[in-house]
Amino acid sequence: MNFHTRKWIKPEDLNPNETLFGGRLLEWIDEEAALYSIIQLENPRTVTKFMSEINFRSSAKKGDIIEIGLEVTKFGRTSITLACEVRNKMTREVIISIDKIIMVSLDDDGNSSPHGKTETEYVKDRLAK
Incomplete structure (x- = not known):
């Protein structure tokens, strides 16, 4: 799993228990999944279709740094399927999996659209083409 994004937990990210608000974390995950998928599928019209069960295993508190990791598990005809793990860099615990x-690739009319991708690509490989 590749961990590219880090977030610093600030006071506005906390719930009444003074730990990371789950909704904020899900917002960050959804945004990261969208950015990753848009880059992989080379289509800015890529949207979230489904998220499986979310398992909160630990938390984070103000001042902690977390990492969001994603990996491709499957390329569909119009979709890309990802797995996600978020970990606390300070405690080294997994927060959520x-x-x-x-994520689904859409055309200009908002309909699912084939993307033609079959494997993960990296920017360095695209630049070499």
Whole structure:
């Protein structure tokens, strides 16, 4: 799993228990999954279709740094399926894991659209072409 994004937990990210608000974390995960999928599928019209069960295993507190990791588990005809794990860099504990996030490539009319991708690509490989 590749961990590219880090977030610093600030006071506005906390719930009444003074730990990371789950909704804020899900917002960050959804945004990261969208950015990752848009880059992989080379289509800015890529949207979230599905997230499987979300398992909160630990938390984070103000001042902690977390990392969001994603990996491709499947390329569909119009979709890309990702797995996600978020970990606390300070405590080294896994905060959340999501087995399946499905992102779908859309055309200009908002209909699912084949993307033609079959494997993960990296920017360095695209630049070499």
